[in-house]
Amino acid sequence: MDLRDRLAEVRRRPHLYGLTTFGEVAAFVTGMDAATEWRFLEEFREWLAFRSDLGANLAWQVLVIRIAYPGEANDFWVAASHAESGEAVTVLFDELNSFLRDRETRSAE
Template identity: 70%
Template structure:
């Protein structure tokens, strides 16, 4: 199973992987990135920053939570990362799908 297939499987069955919170899903995805020597998500933070207009200085995890909950305060991301945030998890998988589709269309990686 390649990484994109694994990611799709995690999206479908995250609980089967023991992932119940946004933070756990984000950690799993970060682990996938680490396993590829940081190439898997290369450009993802910049993709999210450009799409969200939230600026390039935030971590991708914070960008996802701020995209999922745009009306919440800056401190909300810490709580959301530890909670069972289905909205943030859904935004993460949707944005990853868009990111990889765009990267494939442009012929990079």
């Protein structure tokens, strides 16, 4: 099973993997990145920053929360990362899917 298939499986059944919060899903994705010697999410933060126009100095987790919940206070991401933030989890999987598809398209050119 490749990484995109694993992500699709986790998205379908996050509770099977013991994932209930955005923070847990983000940690799982970071683990996938670590398992690939930090290549899986390479340039993901920059890609999110460019698409969202939120700033390249933010961690990708913060960018995802801010995309999911625009207009919230700056410290909202801390609370959202520990809560069952379904919208943030959805945005994370959507953005990761778009990012990986875009990266595959660029590498195929």
